[in-house]
Amino acid sequence: xxxxxxxxxxxxxxxxxxxxxxxxxHLMPGSAVGxxxxxxxxxxxPGALHALELAFGVNVHQTLLQxxxxxxxxxxxxxxxxxxxxxxxxxxxxxxxxxxxxxxxIGLATIISFVVGNLLGIYAAWRRGRPxxxxxxxxxxxxxxxxxFWVALIFLYVFGFLTGWFPxxxxxxxxxxxxxxxxxxxxxxxxLPALTIVITSMGGxxxxxxxxxxxxxxxxxxxxxxxxxxxxxxxxxxxxxxxxLLPAITGFAMSLGFVVGGALLTEIVFSYPGIGYALYxxxxxxxxxxxxxxxxxxxxxxxxxxxxxxxxYSRLDPRVSND
Amino acid sequence: xxxxxxxxxxxxxxxxxxxAAMGSGAFAAPVGPHVGGSISIVASPxxxxxxxxxxxxxxxxxxxxxxxxxxxxxxWNGSTGAHKAxxxxxxxxxxxxxxxxxHLRHGVKFTxxxxxxxxxxxxxxxxxxxxxxxxxxxxxxxxxxVKAEGPYTVKITIxxxxxxxLYYLTGTYMVPASLWKNKNPVLWTDPNPVGTGPYQLKxxxxxxxxxxxxxxxxxxxxxxxxxxxYPSATSNGSVILGLADGSIQWSSIYSPDLRNSFVSxxxxxxxxxxxxxxxxxxxxxxHQYPLxxxxxxxxxxxxxxxxxxxxxxxxxxxxxxxxxxxxxAQSSWSTPALNKKAAAVxxxxxxxxxxxxxxxxxxxxxxxxxxxxxxxxVNLVTASSFTDFVSMTSQISSMLHAIGINTNITVTSxxxxxxxxxxxxxxxxxxxxxxxxxxxxxxxPLMNTEYSAALGQPAPDNIERYSNPRVQQLANExxxxxxVAVHKSVIDQMANIMATQLPIIGLLNRNSPNEYSSxxxxxxxxASNPYWDNSADVGPIVVLTQLYAKK
Numbered sequence: 001x002x003x004x005x006x007x008x009x010x011x012x013x014x015x016x017x018x019x020x021x022x023x024x025x026h027l028m029p030g031s032a033v034g035x036x037x038x039x040x041x042x043x044x045x046p047g048a049l050h051a052l053e054l055a056f057g058v059n060v061h062q063t064l065l066q067x068x069x070x071x072x073x074x075x076x077x078x079x080x081x082x083x084x085x086x087x088x089x090x091x092x093x094x095x096x097x098x099x100x101x102x103x104x105x106i107g108l109a110t111i112i113s114f115v116v117g118n119l120l121g122i123y124a125a126w127r128r129g130r131p132x133x134x135x136x137x138x139x140x141x142x143x144x145x146x147x148x149f150w151v152a153l154i155f156l157y158v159f160g161f162l163t164g165w166f167p168x169x170x171x172x173x174x175x176x177x178x179x180x181x182x183x184x185x186x187x188x189x190x191x192l193p194a195l196t197i198v199i200t201s202m203g204g205x206x207x208x209x210x211x212x213x214x215x216x217x218x219x220x221x222x223x224x225x226x227x228x229x230x231x232x233x234x235x236x237x238x239x240x241x242x243x244x245l246l247p248a249i250t251g252f253a254m255s256l257g258f259v260v261g262g263a264l265l266t267e268i269v270f271s272y273p274g275i276g277y278a279l280y281x282x283x284x285x286x287x288x289x290x291x292x293x294x295x296x297x298x299x300x301x302x303x304x305x306x307x308x309x310x311x312x313y314s315r316l317d318p319r320v321s322n323d
Numbered sequence: 324x325x326x327x328x329x330x331x332x333x334x335x336x337x338x339x340x341x342x343a344a345m346g347s348g349a350f351a352a353p354v355g356p357h358v359g360g361s362i363s364i365v366a367s368p369x370x371x372x373x374x375x376x377x378x379x380x381x382x383x384x385x386x387x388x389x390x391x392x393x394x395x396x397x398x399w400n401g402s403t404g405a406h407k408a409x410x411x412x413x414x415x416x417x418x419x420x421x422x423x424x425x426h427l428r429h430g431v432k433f434t435x436x437x438x439x440x441x442x443x444x445x446x447x448x449x450x451x452x453x454x455x456x457x458x459x460x461x462x463x464x465x466x467x468x469v470k471a472e473g474p475y476t477v478k479i480t481i482x483x484x485x486x487x488x489l490y491y492l493t494g495t496y497m498v499p500a501s502l503w504k505n506k507n508p509v510l511w512t513d514p515n516p517v518g519t520g521p522y523q524l525k526x527x528x529x530x531x532x533x534x535x536x537x538x539x540x541x542x543x544x545x546x547x548x549x550x551x552x553y554p555s556a557t558s559n560g561s562v563i564l565g566l567a568d569g570s571i572q573w574s575s576i577y578s579p580d581l582r583n584s585f586v587s588x589x590x591x592x593x594x595x596x597x598x599x600x601x602x603x604x605x606x607x608x609x610h611q612y613p614l615x616x617x618x619x620x621x622x623x624x625x626x627x628x629x630x631x632x633x634x635x636x637x638x639x640x641x642x643x644x645x646x647x648x649x650x651x652a653q654s655s656w657s658t659p660a661l662n663k664k665a666a667a668v669x670x671x672x673x674x675x676x677x678x679x680x681x682x683x684x685x686x687x688x689x690x691x692x693x694x695x696x697x698x699x700x701v702n703l704v705t706a707s708s709f710t711d712f713v714s715m716t717s718q719i720s721s722m723l724h725a726i727g728i729n730t731n732i733t734v735t736s737x738x739x740x741x742x743x744x745x746x747x748x749x750x751x752x753x754x755x756x757x758x759x760x761x762x763x764x765x766x767x768p769l770m771n772t773e774y775s776a777a778l779g780q781p782a783p784d785n786i787e788r789y790s791n792p793r794v795q796q797l798a799n800e801x802x803x804x805x806x807v808a809v810h811k812s813v814i815d816q817m818a819n820i821m822a823t824q825l826p827i828i829g830l831l832n833r834n835s836p837n838e839y840s841s842x843x844x845x846x847x848x849x850a851s852n853p854y855w856d857n858s859a860d861v862g863p864i865v866v867l868t869q870l871y872a873k874k
Contacts, residue, residue, distance in 0.1 A: 030738030036381055038706065038741035045491055046757075046768065047461025049745070049783050052381050054456035055509050086373035087380055088510045097529045098371065153560070161564050168568075169561050170530045174552065271557045273371040273529050281370060284708065286738045 006310050010303055017299040022071050025288045026064060032056050032084040032286040039285070056084055071292070081289030085281045091293045094278055099260065099297070101171050102274040105190055106259045106266075109197035114252050117202040118245065121209025125217065125244075126236050128210075137207050144203030152196045152269040159192055166192040169271035193270045197263065205248065212244035246316065250309055257305030261298050358536070360872020361550035362844055364573045365565065366859040368556040371529035376516035378496035379457035379508050388532055388553055389496070390862010393518035396425065396444070397493035398865055402599050402652045402856040404760030407865065410439065410497055410519065416805055420484035423492075427475040431541040433499045434523045441471035446500035448479075456509045460491035485802045486810070487767075490760055521546040521868050530555050546864075547871035548844075566593070566838050574838045575859040577711075579638040585838055592842040596850075597834040598858040599652045601758030601765060602644050603712075605719065605828040608750050609787050610778060613693050614701070618681040620825040625674040626726045627719060629667055633831055636714040641831040643667065647818035648756075648765045651832045656762050656814050665822040667829065674726045683727075691727035700729040702750040706740035712753045715830070719753070745781035747788055755833060757784050763801055763810065766817040770794045770826055789826035846870040 033052045037044065062070075074081065080091035120136055127133040143151075160168035166188070167173070173185040216222065217240050225235045262276025275294060282290035366387040375385055378393040396411035411425045431439040448469045451458040465481040465488050472478055481488055498508075499517055516524055519541065522534035532553040536546055554571070556562050563578055565571035567588045575598070578584060586593045605627070607614045614620065629643035642651065647665035649657050657665070682694035691699040701723065705716040713734060720730040735743070743749045757768040768774040768784035771794050776782035794817065801813040821829075837857045839847055846869040848857045855865040 028736070028739075030736050030740075030742050032738070034741035034745065035738035037745070038737045045460030045494075046774065046783055047464065048381070048459040049781055050461070051456050051459045055381055082510070083373075086375060088377065088512055089373040089375050094373065097374075156561075156564075161568060164568075168564050169554065169556065172530065174531050174554070175526075175533070268557045269560070271368075271555065271561045273555075277370045277557055284737060286736075 002314060003311075006307065010307055014299065014303060017303075018072075018075065018296060019068075021292050021295045021299065022068055023064075025286075025291050026067075028286065030286050031058060032288070033058055035285040035287075036084070055087065075296075080293040083282075083290045084287040085285045085290060091289050094290060095275065095293060095297070098262075098273055098275045098278050101272065102262045102276065103259065104186075105171070105193060105272065105274065106197070106263050107256070108190070109194040109201075110252075110255055110259055112194070113198045113201045114205055114248075114255075116198065117205025118209045118248060120202070121206040122213060122236065122241050122244075124206065124210040125213035128214065137203075137210055140199075140203030140206050142203075143199055144201065146200065148196070148200050149265050149269065151200055152193075152265060155192055155196050156269055171272050189272075193266050193272050197266060205251075208248055208251070209241075209244060212247060213240055216240045216244045249312065249316075253305045253309040253312075254302070257302035258298070260301040261294075354872075354874050356544075356547050356846065356869075356871040358544075358547055358549060360548050360843070360874075361552060362548050362573060362867075362870065363552040363554060363565075363571045364859050364863075365554060365556050365562050365571050366575050366861075366863075368558055368562060368576065370557050371555050372527070372532055372553070373512075373529075374514050374527055375512045376524065377508065377511055377513040378498065378516075378518075379459075380512075381459065386861050387859065388534070388862070389516070390520070391522040391534055391551065391864055391867065392516045392520045392524065393496035393498065393862075394520045394864070395494050395496055397489075399490065399494060399760055400856050400865075401858065401861075404653060406493075406760065409493075411493060414489070414493075418480075420486075420803065420805060421481055423479045423481070423489065424472075425477040425479070427477065428541060429475060431519050432539050433517050433519055434537055434539070435499070435502075435517045436539075437499060437501060438474075439497065439499075439519050440474040441477045442474075443497055443500050444477045445469050445471050446504065447495065447497050450498075450503065450508055451495075454508050460494070462488075462492055462495070483802070484804075486805065487759070487764060487802070490764070520862075521864055522551055525550070542868060546868040547846075548867070551867070566840070569840065569842060572840045572842075572844055573859045575835060576838070577640075577835060581836060581838060589842070592840050593838070594841065594847070595836050595838050596848075596857050597640055597836050598856050599650060599832055599834045601650065601833050602648060602756050602829050603641065603715070603753055603831045603833050604756045604769075605830055606744065606749070606752050606754055606787050607825075607827060608747060609789055609826065610747065611750055612695075613683075613699065614750065616681065617824065618677050619683075620828060622674040622677040622681075622726065623723065623728075624825060624828045625668055625670045625677065626722050626728075627667075627828070627830065628669045628722060629830055630669070632715050632718055635718060636711045637831065637834075640834045640836050642834065644829040644832045645822070646825065646829045647762075647822035648769065648829060649762045649814075649818055650758065650765070653762055656811065657818070658815055661815060661818055661822070665818065671722070671726050678726070685727060689727070690729050698729060699727070700731065702731045702733060704733045704735065704740055704743055704749045704752045706737040707734045708737050715753050742781070744786050745783075747776075747778040747782065747786060753830065754786075756827075761810070762814050762818060766814065766821055767794070767798050767801070770817065770820065771798055773798075787827050789824075791820065791824070791826075794820065841873075843873055844870050845873050 033056060036052055037049060082088050083091050083094050086094055124133045124136050156168055160166050171186060171189045172182065176182050176185045222235060222240055225239055262274045262279060264276035264280050266272060267274040267277040278290065279294045282294060376389055376392065378389045394410050396409060398407045398409045410428055410431060412428045413426045415424050417424065427441060433439060452463045465485050466479060467482050468480045470478045502517055521537055521540050523537050525533040525535040534551040536549050540546065559576045559578055562571060562574055562576050563584050566574055566585050581595050586595060607620055609615050633639055633641055633643055645665040646667050647661060678691060683691045683699060686692040686698065693699050703716050703720055705712045707713065716732055720732055723730050744752055744754055756765060758765050770789050770791065771785060772790050774783050775785035775788050797813045797817055801810055837859060841847060848854050848866060857866060
């Protein structure tokens with residue numbers, strides 16, 4: 001019953017989201033033709049305006065409602081249309097060439113950041129009072145407060161340009177062949193961007209975990225376990241940290257859902273291919289088909305992530321499904 | 324004694340070193356143009372590449388590369404207007420300038436081995452008639468027919484004489500009829516392009532497009548460089564780093580301080596120059612009072628410090644312009660009398676007195692009132708992502724404020740700004756303008772009603788909606804003639820109208836910097852041998868076919 005209720009709620013949310021997804025971009029002032037003309041800075045021929053209108057089909061006389069119907073039927077058939085920015089490349093092609101990189105880089109960085117951040121948080125709470133445990137939260141809070149763009153540029157300049165330790169652009173080297181070489185090249189290119197994401201986002205997980213754990217550690221059952229003489233490591237790992245992790249799981253699922261939105265700044269600084277830059281291009285170029293497709297992916301991913309958390313929660317905390 | 328000895332030893336050692344140096348360097352023949360080597364080019368940051376090589380695709384995402392693969396009939400120099408016969412060897416007008424006969428180059432082959440003939444030219448042009456969406460130069464608004472006469476001659480008939488037609492026609496990329504005849508050229512992505520150009524596609528990835536030399540290119544022995552890399556880039560910042568560490572050899576990106584970030588890394592090999600192309604104009608909506616009054620526009624022009632716009636907003640690359648639309652690179656089209664008349668002055672005192680004479684008075688708050696007694700307020704529109712235009716707009720706003728004109732600035736998205744300007748729903752705004760091989764391509768579209776439209780409808784060029792029958796007469800005179808003397812006289816009269824009537828106000832000669840490295844590659848255009856525009860943008864094959872590896 002709980003499952004059916006949740007599932008129908010998600011279906012309704014999904015419909016609302018794709019509807020907004022269609023209408024919101026169309027409320028933006030300007031047009032795709034204007035954007036292309038503007039990007040060319042007057043270097044196009046005198047017939048360009050008319051030709052572009054024909055190519056993009058913007059002067060077709062259809063009401064917004066008719067266009068909405070066409071959009072829904074295309075969506076049902078999996079037809080995402082043709083991108084205006086990368087005309088005439090199909091939107092599905094643009095996404096296929098960018099989304100895997102985003103999933104790989106941002107997904108990996110999010111997982112590393114979550115795992116390492118929580119482990120450090122556990123350490124900071126468990127060993128609170130020790131110098132390192134006191135310094136860690138402050139250091140990473142400061143890191144998290146620094147503008148990401150700036151941190152990324154410094155890393156790029158120092159570890160990419162000055163020392164030459166890491167590549168400064170792209171996600172894979174030029175003309176790399178062989179599966180092992182390719183894998184090595186991909187990991188090498190991902191190191192610097194991933195590192196910048198991890199160190200600037202880890203602080204949040206760490207401080208959250210530490211604060212939760214500190215309050216859990218003063219609960220009666222922990223004191224009872226201590227009095228029973230259980231080993232300290234077992235208390236922290238099996239009783240305290242497990243309970244303190246619950247709120248973090250929600251946040252983690254949400255951030256996994258948002259992974260598909262890409263990381264625009266990372267992609268710009270490191271010239272890393274990804275969906276964030278594609279979305280940025282779509283928005284600045286009034287590229288409705290591409291914009292709608294990317295929003296669709298984000299909405300779907302966030303909803304699925306939420307649904308999974310719901311399911312997981314009803315397992316972890318049976319009180320949730322009893323309401 | 325020991326001192327003496329070491330001296331004795333040193334002499335032969337030094338001479339041996341000297342001989343070795345002579346042997347390896349001075350006596351070796353300098354390496355001239357030869358096949359081999361490679362270059363990395365980033366014209367400008369576009370983000371990851373799309374797998375689209377269709378030369379008719381709109382926008383400018385892949386146009387840097389497509390021009391290395393497909394070729395036009397004639398190559399035009401964007402800076403000076405000079406041209407080189409390319410796939411067409413020569414051409415002639417007949418039938419009172421209504422029939423154009425093109426003579427094609429013999430022995431040109433597509434990279435699949437087929438000969439390039441008149442059938443391909445006819446096919447390409449007919450395709451534009453069938454699909455108006457790819458006719459971006461509106462060729463079929465002039466053309467009535469195109470016919471092949473034998474394998475190397477093409478006859479084109481146009482409905483009325485038009486001297487600019489040749490320029491727009493010959494810039495069209497030619498595609499092979501055999502491969503395109505069953506394609507919809509609007510939607511075809513053309514992932515395996517086959518052209519006549521000096522390079523062909525070797526491999527595609529969204530992060531790097533790699534071209535290889537076309538061994539059967541019609542210019543025998545050329546091109547010299549074996550491989551051309553086009554790595555994708557997302558920001559100017561990473562391109563600058565790539566230029567500085569030598570991984571990119573040619574670029575045309577804007578950066579405010581190239582001397583420090585690029586040239587100073589190695590001044591002997593790292594060079595910059597500029598490409599010029601057209602103006603940045605201050606457009607004024609002539610349908611709005613009091614901007615429709617000539618003294619007001621004259622006062623606005625005199626109140627603007629163009630030197631400050633150049634230095635503060637464009638790092639000095641773009642330079643103060645004249646008022647008549649004649650570009651610094653095209654000054655040979657001007658006359659001494661015109662030079663004098665068209666010079667822009669910065670004189671806010673004069674501006675104030677012009678306005679006072681026209682009946683504008685200071686109101687109670689010290690700002691100007693129009694002769695109708697209403698506050699004189701101007702709305703400026705600009706696009707947030709064109710940071711140079713935003714900066715120029717805010718400078719102009721304070722310059723106008725200084726002579727008593729109230730201003731508001733609207734900063735909006737690029738597409739919205741572009742639409743507002745084209746539709747005429749603006750008061751004032753900084754924007755580029757048309758340009759071409761001579762000032763006629765600038766002046767005519769900007770002032771001729773043919774390029775205008777009703778308010779609310781997009782106008783292609785004459786967005787200020789200037790209307791002057793004399794301009795149409797002059798345009799007809801120009802079109803009816805192929806004589807340079809007639810063209811010069813028309814340009815002179817049109818430039819006079821622009822400079823004295825000020826339908827729009829010239830601000831800067833638009834120059835954009837190019838960056839190139841001579842560390843591994845030679846053959847660049849230089850100040851002493853400026854054989855072509857050095858921009859890496861839009862298929863730079865005239866320069867690219869001259870470049871060669873130094874070893």
